[in-house]
Amino acid sequence: MLRTDLGVDLDLLVVLVAALWGAATGALLPRAAYRFSVPSGEAWRDRCPREHPVRGWLGRARCGQCAGGETSFASRAADEAVYGPRAADEAVYGHRAASLALVTALVCAALAAATGTRPELAVWLLLAPPGVLLAVVDLRVRRLPDPLTLPLAGAAVALLGLTALVPEHAGEWTTALLGALALGAGYLVLFLINPAGMGFGDVKLALTAGAVLGWYGWPTLMLGTFAGFLLGAFYGGALLVARRAGRKTAIPFGPFLIAGAFLGVLAGAYAA
Template identity: 60%
Template sequence: MNLLIIMAAALWGRGAGLLIPRAAYRLSVPPGEPWRAVCPAGHPFAGAGRGWLGRARCADGDSYGPSTPVLAAVSAVVCAVLAATTGARPELLVWLLLAPIGVLLVTVDFTVERLPDVVTLPLAVITLALLGVVALLPGAVGNWSTALLGSLALGAAYLILFLINPTGFSFGDVKLALTLGAVTGWFGWDILLAGAYTGFLLFVLYGLSLIVARRAGRKTAHPIGPFLLAGACFGVLLSSFPR
């Protein structure tokens, strides 16, 4: 049964990953600029409110933006790992919905160092709402109250860090923290702290590696969102071990 769940999760992740590239391309613009409305060749995307999901490919067949096979593979692997860790518990459905969106955010943040509000704000509300439903189902192992408090606590912590060091943190990181606090807080405060610490540690190691490789200086800005997301994933994996 677990193998079937893992395989199904991987297929879901791959399918969802195929829909990411066009959204990633459209959202990968500097802060203050409107979302891209045309492809590099000047072809407009289909209709108002549409044309967000799918392969990044022009009408003449040329591809653009991030690699579709890479994003699909990454999304599939993340979903499979989450399924292997969580098993047949109802919260797995929430993690599988969030994983491709996390891959999208990582792609955009690495590209333009931006976490778009159009994704991060609804994501926090949707995550808490879905976890509220999951908490009512049999087999769930988390706590919705702790998820809500964790969301507020981690969001407040990153807001303080943003106010102290606005050049090192963006307000997008604060909004993303609302979702990550809910996800890790679902399992308790120890998982929330472990996920947050791991995210910071990965970010520091990434910055140090670039300095050692002489590809960046001590004051070079780096996107922290991808590492916060990685830390939250680590928290979810850690929750499967006895505590």
């Protein structure tokens, strides 16, 4: 157990800093989640539900013009009926900042607890907020936006390459790169076999998952991949049991791919 000169548990301090980072970055995601949550083929949203302009990508999903009283009594009453009085008062049109901040904080804290002070933690903390954002968007509209998936894959490989140059890292950049290619190729085969069951966005997201899992080796890659499919199967089975879906109902797989990668990284970091 490492301690600072003041006697503070360094591992605990790292977890707390990671949680604060997650809370701060997660609170910035609602607006991006709202703007990206459109069906495939449609342009990204640039207006709130009442057609006021939405500027920027980071911040709360809250319309200042709606909150300023530029809405009719009927519109506000309808909002209260659907979202409750508080949502109507604050003119919130997407996810609450608090909910995404909490989720991202928990994810970052767990990654910090597993990784400790090793340099790859910085990479995990940078990738976690976009991962949460992708999961939220895919759950809402079954779409994984290219402006997020492709840069994320490149960033993961590049950042892990830089981390490999830093002393005391616990992974291998070569297996991270090969893992990205292998998992991406595997998902591509699944997409070609059954395009209705596997979207091409999942293929691109698999590049990132393969890189972060491959950093800790092939066993971690296989564990994280299996975990993602297992979670997806449980979710699909639960929908079938609840009669909320049929055997041919498509489900968003991105959140389970991300969750599997998250669990795999935790296991790999603990074992490293």
